Amino acid sequence: MQSNFQQSPVITFFSERSIFLPNNFVEQSEKPFEVHLADHWGMCFGVRDAVDLAERSAKGGDVTILGQLVHNEVVRESLRKAGAKEGQLFGEQASTSEVLITAHGASNQQKERWAQKGHLVRDATCPLVKKAHSALATLVAEGGFPVVIGQADHVEVLGLTGDFPDAWVVLSVDDIISLPKQKCFGVVSQTTQPIARVRELVELLKKHHPESEVRFRDTVCQPTKNRQRALHNLVRKVDLVLVVGGENSNNSRQLAETAKALGCITRRIASAEEIDPRWLEEISRVGVTAGTSTLMGCVKKVIGKLEDLGGKAVK
Numbered sequence: 001m002q003s004n005f006q007q008s009p010v011i012t013f014f015s016e017r018s019i020f021l022p023n024n025f026v027e028q029s030e031k032p033f034e035v036h037l038a039d040h041w042g043m044c045f046g047v048r049d050a051v052d053l054a055e056r057s058a059k060g061g062d063v064t065i066l067g068q069l070v071h072n073e074v075v076r077e078s079l080r081k082a083g084a085k086e087g088q089l090f091g092e093q094a095s096t097s098e099v100l101i102t103a104h105g106a107s108n109q110q111k112e113r114w115a116q117k118g119h120l121v122r123d124a125t126c127p128l129v130k131k132a133h134s135a136l137a138t139l140v141a142e143g144g145f146p147v148v149i150g151q152a153d154h155v156e157v158l159g160l161t162g163d164f165p166d167a168w169v170v171l172s173v174d175d176i177i178s179l180p181k182q183k184c185f186g187v188v189s190q191t192t193q194p195i196a197r198v199r200e201l202v203e204l205l206k207k208h209h210p211e212s213e214v215r216f217r218d219t220v221c222q223p224t225k226n227r228q229r230a231l232h233n234l235v236r237k238v239d240l241v242l243v244v245g246g247e248n249s250n251n252s253r254q255l256a257e258t259a260k261a262l263g264c265i266t267r268r269i270a271s272a273e274e275i276d277p278r279w280l281e282e283i284s285r286v287g288v289t290a291g292t293s294t295l296m297g298c299v300k301k302v303i304g305k306l307e308d309l310g311g312k313a314v315k
Helices: 045-058 073-082 108-116 127-141 155-161 173-178 195-208 222-235 250-261 296-308
Strands: 033-037 063-066 085-087 098-101 120-123 145-149 168-170 184-189 213-216 240-244 265-269 285-290 311-314
Touching (some): 033 296, 045 063, 045 098, 127 155, 145 155, 195 213, 222 285, 285 296, 296 311
Parallel strands (some): 098 120, 240 285
Protein backbone atom coordinates (compact mmCIF):
# COMPACT_ATOMS: atom_id res chain seq x y z
CA MET A 1 0.00 0.00 0.00
CA GLN A 2 1.36 3.40 -0.88
CA SER A 3 2.07 5.79 1.94
CA ASN A 4 1.56 9.04 0.05
CA PHE A 5 -1.00 10.56 -2.25
CA GLN A 6 0.95 10.71 -5.52
CA GLN A 7 -1.20 10.54 -8.62
CA SER A 8 -1.47 7.08 -10.08
CA PRO A 9 -3.67 5.40 -12.68
CA VAL A 10 -4.42 2.78 -10.05
CA ILE A 11 -6.76 3.74 -7.21
CA THR A 12 -5.00 3.54 -3.85
CA PHE A 13 -7.00 2.95 -0.68
CA PHE A 14 -6.32 4.00 2.90
CA SER A 15 -7.91 3.34 6.22
CA GLU A 16 -10.63 5.84 7.15
CA ARG A 17 -8.53 6.84 10.15
CA SER A 18 -5.23 7.19 8.32
CA ILE A 19 -5.81 10.47 6.45
CA PHE A 20 -2.92 12.90 6.72
CA LEU A 21 -4.01 16.24 8.12
CA PRO A 22 -1.44 19.06 8.29
CA ASN A 23 -0.55 20.04 11.83
CA ASN A 24 -1.08 23.69 11.01
CA PHE A 25 -3.33 25.07 8.32
CA VAL A 26 -2.08 28.29 6.76
CA GLU A 27 -4.35 31.04 7.93
CA GLN A 28 -5.34 33.17 4.98
CA SER A 29 -8.13 35.15 6.54
CA GLU A 30 -8.51 37.35 9.60
CA LYS A 31 -11.03 34.91 11.00
CA PRO A 32 -9.83 31.32 10.44
CA PHE A 33 -12.28 28.48 10.95
CA GLU A 34 -11.85 25.02 12.44
CA VAL A 35 -12.08 21.89 10.31
CA HIS A 36 -13.39 18.72 11.99
CA LEU A 37 -13.27 15.34 10.26
CA ALA A 38 -15.83 12.71 11.28
CA ASP A 39 -14.52 9.67 13.16
CA HIS A 40 -15.89 7.35 10.46
CA TRP A 41 -16.21 8.37 6.83
CA GLY A 42 -15.49 7.37 3.26
CA MET A 43 -15.01 4.16 1.33
CA CYS A 44 -15.94 0.89 3.01
CA PHE A 45 -14.36 -2.54 2.57
CA GLY A 46 -17.16 -3.77 0.30
CA VAL A 47 -16.55 -0.97 -2.18
CA ARG A 48 -12.77 -1.39 -1.99
CA ASP A 49 -13.07 -5.11 -2.74
CA ALA A 50 -15.44 -4.44 -5.65
CA VAL A 51 -13.08 -1.91 -7.22
CA ASP A 52 -10.12 -4.26 -6.73
CA LEU A 53 -11.97 -7.08 -8.51
CA ALA A 54 -13.01 -4.75 -11.32
CA GLU A 55 -9.45 -3.49 -11.82
CA ARG A 56 -8.07 -7.02 -11.94
CA SER A 57 -10.77 -8.08 -14.39
CA ALA A 58 -10.15 -5.00 -16.57
CA LYS A 59 -6.47 -5.85 -17.01
CA GLY A 60 -7.53 -8.55 -19.45
CA GLY A 61 -9.54 -5.98 -21.38
CA ASP A 62 -12.51 -8.32 -21.66
CA VAL A 63 -15.06 -7.39 -19.00
CA THR A 64 -18.33 -5.46 -19.00
CA ILE A 65 -19.54 -4.01 -15.69
CA LEU A 66 -23.31 -4.42 -15.57
CA GLY A 67 -24.16 -0.96 -14.28
CA GLN A 68 -22.19 1.56 -12.26
CA LEU A 69 -19.81 -0.48 -10.08
CA VAL A 70 -20.13 2.02 -7.23
CA HIS A 71 -21.77 5.43 -7.18
CA ASN A 72 -18.59 7.42 -7.66
CA GLU A 73 -17.63 9.14 -10.93
CA VAL A 74 -13.90 9.12 -10.12
CA VAL A 75 -13.97 5.32 -9.79
CA ARG A 76 -16.10 5.04 -12.89
CA GLU A 77 -13.68 7.04 -15.03
CA SER A 78 -10.66 5.18 -13.65
CA LEU A 79 -12.18 1.83 -14.64
CA ARG A 80 -12.96 3.12 -18.11
CA LYS A 81 -9.34 4.12 -18.56
CA ALA A 82 -8.28 0.68 -17.29
CA GLY A 83 -10.25 -0.90 -20.13
CA ALA A 84 -13.49 -1.96 -18.45
CA LYS A 85 -16.67 -1.53 -20.48
CA GLU A 86 -19.98 -0.55 -18.94
CA GLY A 87 -23.31 -2.15 -19.77
CA GLN A 88 -26.73 -2.55 -18.21
CA LEU A 89 -27.81 -5.29 -15.83
CA PHE A 90 -31.23 -5.47 -17.46
CA GLY A 91 -29.80 -5.18 -20.95
CA GLU A 92 -29.79 -7.89 -23.58
CA GLN A 93 -26.15 -8.12 -24.60
CA ALA A 94 -22.53 -7.38 -23.75
CA SER A 95 -19.58 -7.32 -26.15
CA THR A 96 -17.23 -9.11 -23.76
CA SER A 97 -17.00 -12.71 -22.63
CA GLU A 98 -16.98 -11.70 -18.96
CA VAL A 99 -19.57 -9.59 -17.14
CA LEU A 100 -19.30 -8.19 -13.62
CA ILE A 101 -22.11 -7.72 -11.10
CA THR A 102 -21.72 -4.41 -9.27
CA ALA A 103 -21.19 -3.90 -5.54
CA HIS A 104 -24.95 -3.30 -5.19
CA GLY A 105 -25.72 -6.89 -6.13
CA ALA A 106 -28.31 -8.50 -8.38
CA SER A 107 -31.00 -11.15 -8.18
CA ASN A 108 -30.12 -14.79 -8.82
CA GLN A 109 -32.49 -14.56 -11.77
CA GLN A 110 -30.34 -11.89 -13.43
CA LYS A 111 -27.08 -13.69 -12.72
CA GLU A 112 -28.46 -16.88 -14.25
CA ARG A 113 -29.78 -14.97 -17.27
CA TRP A 114 -26.33 -13.63 -18.10
CA ALA A 115 -24.74 -17.03 -17.56
CA GLN A 116 -27.24 -18.59 -19.95
CA LYS A 117 -26.19 -16.05 -22.58
CA GLY A 118 -22.74 -17.63 -22.46
CA HIS A 119 -20.93 -15.06 -20.30
CA LEU A 120 -18.62 -15.76 -17.40
CA VAL A 121 -20.33 -13.94 -14.51
CA ARG A 122 -18.03 -12.40 -11.93
CA ASP A 123 -19.61 -11.10 -8.76
CA ALA A 124 -18.46 -7.92 -6.97
CA THR A 125 -21.50 -7.80 -4.67
CA CYS A 126 -20.68 -6.41 -1.24
CA PRO A 127 -20.71 -9.24 1.34
CA LEU A 128 -23.15 -7.26 3.48
CA VAL A 129 -25.55 -6.94 0.55
CA LYS A 130 -25.28 -10.71 0.07
CA LYS A 131 -26.19 -11.04 3.75
CA ALA A 132 -29.37 -9.01 3.10
CA HIS A 133 -30.26 -11.31 0.17
CA SER A 134 -29.76 -14.36 2.38
CA ALA A 135 -31.85 -12.86 5.20
CA LEU A 136 -34.78 -12.11 2.89
CA ALA A 137 -34.65 -15.57 1.31
CA THR A 138 -34.71 -17.18 4.76
CA LEU A 139 -37.67 -15.06 5.90
CA VAL A 140 -39.64 -16.00 2.78
CA ALA A 141 -38.77 -19.68 3.19
CA GLU A 142 -40.14 -19.46 6.74
CA GLY A 143 -43.46 -18.13 5.44
CA GLY A 144 -42.90 -14.38 5.62
CA PHE A 145 -44.35 -11.98 3.06
CA PRO A 146 -41.28 -10.14 1.65
CA VAL A 147 -40.96 -6.45 2.57
CA VAL A 148 -37.89 -4.34 1.80
CA ILE A 149 -37.33 -0.94 3.40
CA GLY A 150 -35.56 1.23 0.85
CA GLN A 151 -35.71 3.16 -2.41
CA ALA A 152 -37.79 1.24 -4.91
CA ASP A 153 -35.70 2.29 -7.92
CA HIS A 154 -32.28 1.73 -6.33
CA VAL A 155 -30.23 -1.04 -7.93
CA GLU A 156 -29.64 -2.78 -4.59
CA VAL A 157 -33.37 -2.91 -3.86
CA LEU A 158 -34.11 -4.14 -7.38
CA GLY A 159 -31.66 -6.93 -6.71
CA LEU A 160 -33.22 -7.82 -3.36
CA THR A 161 -36.74 -8.00 -4.79
CA GLY A 162 -35.81 -9.53 -8.15
CA ASP A 163 -36.29 -13.12 -7.01
CA PHE A 164 -39.52 -12.30 -5.14
CA PRO A 165 -42.05 -10.73 -7.56
CA ASP A 166 -44.63 -10.31 -4.78
CA ALA A 167 -42.26 -8.25 -2.61
CA TRP A 168 -43.27 -4.78 -1.45
CA VAL A 169 -40.85 -1.88 -1.06
CA VAL A 170 -41.67 0.69 1.63
CA LEU A 171 -40.11 3.96 2.71
CA SER A 172 -42.96 6.01 4.20
CA VAL A 173 -45.96 5.82 6.52
CA ASP A 174 -48.27 5.70 3.51
CA ASP A 175 -46.33 2.73 2.14
CA ILE A 176 -46.81 0.89 5.43
CA ILE A 177 -50.54 1.63 5.56
CA SER A 178 -50.93 0.43 1.97
CA LEU A 179 -49.44 -2.99 2.65
CA PRO A 180 -51.94 -5.82 2.10
CA LYS A 181 -52.89 -7.86 5.12
CA GLN A 182 -50.62 -10.83 5.71
CA LYS A 183 -50.28 -13.47 8.39
CA CYS A 184 -46.55 -12.78 8.63
CA PHE A 185 -44.26 -10.06 7.24
CA GLY A 186 -40.58 -10.79 6.61
CA VAL A 187 -38.73 -7.47 6.67
CA VAL A 188 -35.20 -6.48 5.63
CA SER A 189 -33.66 -3.17 4.66
CA GLN A 190 -31.52 -1.66 1.95
CA THR A 191 -28.06 -1.71 3.54
CA THR A 192 -27.52 2.06 3.35
CA GLN A 193 -30.72 3.21 5.04
CA PRO A 194 -30.41 5.05 8.39
CA ILE A 195 -31.11 2.48 11.07
CA ALA A 196 -33.29 4.92 13.05
CA ARG A 197 -35.64 5.30 10.08
CA VAL A 198 -35.72 1.54 9.53
CA ARG A 199 -36.64 0.82 13.13
CA GLU A 200 -39.32 3.51 13.06
CA LEU A 201 -40.92 1.95 9.99
CA VAL A 202 -40.80 -1.52 11.52
CA GLU A 203 -42.63 -0.22 14.61
CA LEU A 204 -45.20 1.47 12.36
CA LEU A 205 -45.73 -1.82 10.55
CA LYS A 206 -46.43 -3.55 13.87
CA LYS A 207 -48.81 -0.76 14.88
CA HIS A 208 -50.81 -0.67 11.64
CA HIS A 209 -50.92 -4.46 11.29
CA PRO A 210 -51.42 -5.70 14.87
CA GLU A 211 -52.96 -8.93 13.61
CA SER A 212 -49.77 -9.85 11.74
CA GLU A 213 -46.48 -11.30 12.91
CA VAL A 214 -43.55 -9.06 11.95
CA ARG A 215 -40.16 -10.73 11.58
CA PHE A 216 -37.43 -8.15 11.09
CA ARG A 217 -33.80 -8.82 10.22
CA ASP A 218 -31.48 -5.83 10.61
CA THR A 219 -29.53 -5.69 7.35
CA VAL A 220 -28.28 -2.09 7.57
CA CYS A 221 -24.53 -2.45 7.18
CA GLN A 222 -22.11 -1.58 9.96
CA PRO A 223 -20.17 1.00 7.89
CA THR A 224 -23.43 2.90 7.33
CA LYS A 225 -24.24 2.75 11.04
CA ASN A 226 -20.72 3.93 11.94
CA ARG A 227 -20.91 6.90 9.60
CA GLN A 228 -24.37 7.88 10.79
CA ARG A 229 -23.30 7.66 14.44
CA ALA A 230 -20.12 9.65 13.76
CA LEU A 231 -22.20 12.28 11.98
CA HIS A 232 -24.41 12.71 15.04
CA ASN A 233 -21.29 13.43 17.08
CA LEU A 234 -19.89 15.75 14.41
CA VAL A 235 -22.91 18.03 14.11
CA ARG A 236 -22.71 18.81 17.82
CA LYS A 237 -19.32 20.45 17.22
CA VAL A 238 -19.75 22.36 13.97
CA ASP A 239 -21.79 25.06 12.23
CA LEU A 240 -21.59 23.60 8.73
CA VAL A 241 -21.24 20.03 7.43
CA LEU A 242 -19.78 19.15 4.03
CA VAL A 243 -20.84 15.69 2.84
CA VAL A 244 -18.50 14.41 0.12
CA GLY A 245 -20.08 11.88 -2.22
CA GLY A 246 -21.40 11.11 -5.68
CA GLU A 247 -24.63 12.67 -6.82
CA ASN A 248 -26.42 9.30 -6.97
CA SER A 249 -24.87 7.82 -3.82
CA ASN A 250 -27.69 6.86 -1.46
CA ASN A 251 -25.31 6.64 1.48
CA SER A 252 -24.07 10.21 0.93
CA ARG A 253 -27.62 11.44 0.44
CA GLN A 254 -28.69 9.89 3.73
CA LEU A 255 -25.78 11.53 5.54
CA ALA A 256 -26.78 14.92 4.16
CA GLU A 257 -30.44 14.40 5.07
CA THR A 258 -29.51 13.33 8.58
CA ALA A 259 -27.29 16.38 9.12
CA LYS A 260 -30.08 18.68 7.95
CA ALA A 261 -32.62 16.93 10.16
CA LEU A 262 -30.30 17.50 13.11
CA GLY A 263 -30.42 21.24 12.42
CA CYS A 264 -26.97 21.71 10.91
CA ILE A 265 -26.30 23.72 7.75
CA THR A 266 -25.38 21.08 5.20
CA ARG A 267 -23.78 21.09 1.77
CA ARG A 268 -23.43 17.97 -0.34
CA ILE A 269 -20.52 18.04 -2.78
CA ALA A 270 -18.89 15.59 -5.19
CA SER A 271 -15.52 17.37 -5.29
CA ALA A 272 -13.46 20.16 -3.73
CA GLU A 273 -14.14 22.35 -6.75
CA GLU A 274 -17.77 22.66 -5.69
CA ILE A 275 -16.95 24.44 -2.43
CA ASP A 276 -18.24 28.02 -2.52
CA PRO A 277 -16.20 30.37 -0.26
CA ARG A 278 -19.41 32.24 0.52
CA TRP A 279 -20.60 29.18 2.46
CA LEU A 280 -17.84 29.85 4.99
CA GLU A 281 -18.84 33.41 5.81
CA GLU A 282 -19.74 33.72 9.49
CA ILE A 283 -18.79 30.05 10.00
CA SER A 284 -16.44 29.12 12.85
CA ARG A 285 -16.40 25.33 12.59
CA VAL A 286 -16.74 23.14 9.50
CA GLY A 287 -17.32 19.39 9.65
CA VAL A 288 -16.39 16.97 6.86
CA THR A 289 -17.75 13.48 6.26
CA ALA A 290 -18.11 11.20 3.23
CA GLY A 291 -20.22 8.34 1.95
CA THR A 292 -19.09 4.73 1.66
CA SER A 293 -18.22 5.04 -2.03
CA THR A 294 -16.10 8.19 -1.67
CA LEU A 295 -12.36 7.90 -2.31
CA MET A 296 -9.73 9.02 0.17
CA GLY A 297 -8.25 11.34 -2.43
CA CYS A 298 -11.53 13.22 -2.86
CA VAL A 299 -11.73 13.93 0.86
CA LYS A 300 -8.08 15.00 0.97
CA LYS A 301 -8.73 17.54 -1.81
CA VAL A 302 -11.69 18.91 0.15
CA ILE A 303 -9.47 19.31 3.21
CA GLY A 304 -6.84 21.01 1.01
CA LYS A 305 -9.38 23.44 -0.40
CA LEU A 306 -10.55 24.34 3.09
CA GLU A 307 -6.89 24.89 4.00
CA ASP A 308 -6.52 27.29 1.09
CA LEU A 309 -9.57 29.16 2.32
CA GLY A 310 -8.13 29.63 5.81
CA GLY A 311 -9.16 26.49 7.65
CA LYS A 312 -7.32 25.03 10.64
CA ALA A 313 -7.50 21.30 11.35
CA VAL A 314 -8.75 20.11 14.72
CA LYS A 315 -7.74 16.50 15.45
